[in-house]
Amino acid sequence: MTEPTILTMTAPREDAHKPGRTVSSRVFALLNAFSQERPALRLVELTAVTGLPVSTVHRIAAELVELGALKKERDGTYRIGLRMWELGSLCPQPRTLRDVSLPFIHDLYETTAENVHLAVLDGDEVLYVERVWGRRSVDVVSRVGGRSPLHATGVGKVLLAHAPRELQQAVLAAGLRRYTPRTIVMPGLLMRALQEIRETGIARCAEELSLGTVSVAAPIHGPDRRVVAALSVVSHTVTHTRSLAAVEPALRLAAMSISRELAKGYAGGPEAGGPPGTVTPIRSAAR
Amino acid sequence: MTEPTILTMTAPREDAHKPGRTVSSRVFALLNAFSQERPALRLVELTAVTGLPVSTVHRIAAELVELGALKKERDGTYRIGLRMWELGSLCPQPRTLRDVSLPFIHDLYETTAENVHLAVLDGDEVLYVERVWGRRSVDVVSRVGGRSPLHATGVGKVLLAHAPRELQQAVLAAGLRRYTPRTIVMPGLLMRALQEIRETGIARCAEELSLGTVSVAAPIHGPDRRVVAALSVVSHTVTHTRSLAAVEPALRLAAMSISRELAKGYAGGPEAGGPPGTVTPIRSAAR
DNA sequence: GGCGCGTTTCCATCCAGTGGGAACCCGGCG
């Protein structure tokens, strides 16, 4: 925990994908340096991670602090600022998804007392958009804003099962990383599993990402019937080896309710575009 | 809703506070153009709102899309991108606050079936960090990521009551805007109310922001005993005129529990600084 | 006191950002 500076310098082999030399790209290089594991960074660390020269990092970081995108603690560490959070909360995807499904997620939690996850597909990973749990739930690793592999989680498999062929191919091509002895690493097996998920409308995941954790997941459909998210209940193997089967109906029901709600409430609602053209005066520069 | 283009050009009197002429400031000028009311903007709208020339906006917007900070729909509108949400979710304040308090908020909702709000102070406003509700709750306006005035809400009054004198003065100096007949607009009355809130440890707000809505709020203390957030239960006047008094003990309890949890779990935890110096390799440039 | 590490400031160079303007796209209309 209190290790000295273990900088696994990523600098040497930077540019891996030409970060671009625009200022904006540098700005986001800084911001992207932050992550769940590294929520606070000092100047040197930022330079090490981004590979940018010190003075550049220093200047941009200062600008970002000025703009509220970063916050500088008195101990010199930088963190993501409140404004970033506020801006992020405007992202339509997670926002409406959350707004619509929270009550149902809630009920689901209430009846199961387990972790309930809501996730969407982003790139070739699962992105957790919401998570509800309580003191009665076992704790799991995933966090809101966190990511997991597609082939080794319940939500991931659901999303992958309903994803375009290309993505499925890409995932297979990239190789199915083994996380536990039970991870599905054979392409054929995975494809068959996905097929079954499409047929049954539910995905089960038993210790495929981490030992001791099991989950079931169901798809959530958007207004256009396409799968936009996945809902899952996660538990510990020991506590509920088979009992997860018992929550499947409830899970299904919740997922369907949310889908229906999405279809009705947000077909032409604020989310569906918010009629462009209607512009109200800009919020007087807060702060 | 489907009005033609009502551009209340803010351009003419821009610079009100010199936006700065750095690229980063322009980037955030674009991003800040988005808000709860205007979650989707088209190019022209962006230029109108920011006051920047078209080509500049076009170029920067394209860069931001490239970086995932914005998303461009096929209809030409821009929206906040998933990456922004993801970055925002790293903001320590809302994140740990949420992580710690969700179970309690939950229980509180469960016992009251009312809206439960968690808010922090930002600038001279209340910023809603979390909100839990269900089908049994009445709907209120506030949204996660939304803002409200300090002097006309339960959470606001709690936060203001424990805020530094300067802020209180500033709020008074700025003038107490009247929202309803019951809004406290007299400085003296507000100060007295704040005093009482400090003494009783609870704030009541009866139709001071909008008619028909009442709430009670309690402070949440951080590890250093300073007030870091406020928790509240919100309801409709009609449904629960007096019954809110009944939830006060539960509210108090929840707030205290959260405070205690904050004190213990996060004193030296990841939030408290996440020992800088420990750096793991950068996440291979996703996307 | 002096050393080492990290942060902050400075400033001459220069290239990326700028923005006016033109081309383009498209749906509506006479």
Add this chain to the structure above:
DNA sequence: CGCCGGGTTCCCACTGGATGGAAACGCGCC
């Protein structure tokens, strides 16, 4: 069918903001 107007995209010569090496600074530690 061709014109029109609003919005978007593209272009490119000019210039001022970004750059980053280097030096100064601050500080904890031996």
